Amino acid sequence: MTATISLCMIVRDEEETLGGCLASVQGLADEIIIVDTGSVDGTRRVAEAYNGRVAAYDWQDDFAAARNYAFSLANGTFILWLDADDRIAGEDLKKLLALKRELTAEVSGVVMPYCLAEDAVGRPLVADRRLRLVRRESGCRWSGRVHEYLEFPRKGEIRVWDAMIRHTGRADHSRRNLRILRRWIAEEPGVSGRRLLWYAHICYERGHYGQAAKGYRKLLLEPSGFREDRLIACFRLADCCRRLGDGRGRLESLLGSFHYGPPQADFCCQLGEWFEERADWRTAAYWYTQAIAVSGLDTGLRPVASAALTWLPHARLAAVCLRLGDAGAAYRHNEQALRHLPDDPGLLGNRARLEAALRS
Numbered sequence: 001m002t003a004t005i006s007l008c009m010i011v012r013d014e015e016e017t018l019g020g021c022l023a024s025v026q027g028l029a030d031e032i033i034i035v036d037t038g039s040v041d042g043t044r045r046v047a048e049a050y051n052g053r054v055a056a057y058d059w060q061d062d063f064a065a066a067r068n069y070a071f072s073l074a075n076g077t078f079i080l081w082l083d084a085d086d087r088i089a090g091e092d093l094k095k096l097l098a099l100k101r102e103l104t105a106e107v108s109g110v111v112m113p114y115c116l117a118e119d120a121v122g123r124p125l126v127a128d129r130r131l132r133l134v135r136r137e138s139g140c141r142w143s144g145r146v147h148e149y150l151e152f153p154r155k156g157e158i159r160v161w162d163a164m165i166r167h168t169g170r171a172d173h174s175r176r177n178l179r180i181l182r183r184w185i186a187e188e189p190g191v192s193g194r195r196l197l198w199y200a201h202i203c204y205e206r207g208h209y210g211q212a213a214k215g216y217r218k219l220l221l222e223p224s225g226f227r228e229d230r231l232i233a234c235f236r237l238a239d240c241c242r243r244l245g246d247g248r249g250r251l252e253s254l255l256g257s258f259h260y261g262p263p264q265a266d267f268c269c270q271l272g273e274w275f276e277e278r279a280d281w282r283t284a285a286y287w288y289t290q291a292i293a294v295s296g297l298d299t300g301l302r303p304v305a306s307a308a309l310t311w312l313p314h315a316r317l318a319a320v321c322l323r324l325g326d327a328g329a330a331y332r333h334n335e336q337a338l339r340h341l342p343d344d345p346g347l348l349g350n351r352a353r354l355e356a357a358l359r360s
Contacts (some may be wrong), residue, residue, distance in 0.1 A: 005078050012045075209243045
């Protein structure tokens with residue numbers, strides 16, 4: 001028997017975006033539940049046009065509570081969650097329809113890639129993976145008043161499915177998120193764990209890099225925590241140090257990521273850049289080569305720029321190899337970068353210059 005899927009969403013004043021989201025899941029969701037947290041525009045009208053069941057909800061500055069309420073209204077075998085500015089493209093919708101036919105009783109949840117930014121032709125620039133589909137009876141609940149996350153089922157199989165959901169929004173919610181976080185801290189004193197990470201994120205998003213760096217460093221001193229959170233903290237701390245002109249701190253943050261597992265491609269690229277900026281071409285080449293070697297490793301659930309996994313280390317190696325006097329290696333790496341970005345004018349220009357150098 002084919003599983004049924006309830007799409008659960010929380011929205012507010014999403015008249016302009018909700019229709020695009022709901023249109024992109026036609027044929028997938030057997031039930032659409034829209035929890036409206038106080039819209040004053042035509043959001044309800046749009047939802048009802050797609051046969052959505054709209055439920056009013058008294059907003060409490062708590063995203064997890066609102067999402068848990070939406071989940072409580074679901075009747076399907078599985079629950080899919082989306083935001084109003086998320087979209088599922090045609091090929092990815094086909095993959096999800098195929099998945100729907102394969103959701104056996106043993107499956108409790110499905111992790112899917114989430115594109116956070118894309119280029120002009122739709123190629124992902126930054127993506128992570130999220131628990132996107134859960135069995136309704138698995139007991140999964142949301143946690144966190146802001147930057148909420150869905151807890152993984154304790155039992156059953158977790159599938160990983162290559163059907164990408166794309167985020168199209170560009171709104172800056174840092175002011176709202178800071179207000180919610182401050183209220184949360186006032187009502188439940190103490191900042192540690194994920195609340196500390198979210199505080200540092202909000203400082204980072206608002207350009208307060210010194211405060212963000214303090215938050216990330218404090219998180220990394222805690223005795224335990226999620227591996228992905230610590231890797232994110234290392235990466236963001238390194239960028240804070242870069243912006244603050246703290247080269248030593250940046251290097252220590254990047255190397256500190258090795259406490260939490262083997263080197264990963266984006267960290268290796270940043271290490272290559274650190275040494276390249278100091279004209280240490282051989283060490284830079286080593287780290288860019290390492291980035292290529294580990295590009296196929298699982299990066300977990302944290303966001304990673306696709307460039308670090310594809311063209312970037314090859315492009316930088318081309319430049320570094322040329323500095324080292326090896327035009328042949330530079331040409332080969334430039335060609336590898338072009339496999340990922342075949343129309344890039346910079347890489348095409350490099351090809352012409354390197355071909356001329358090899359002929360001379």
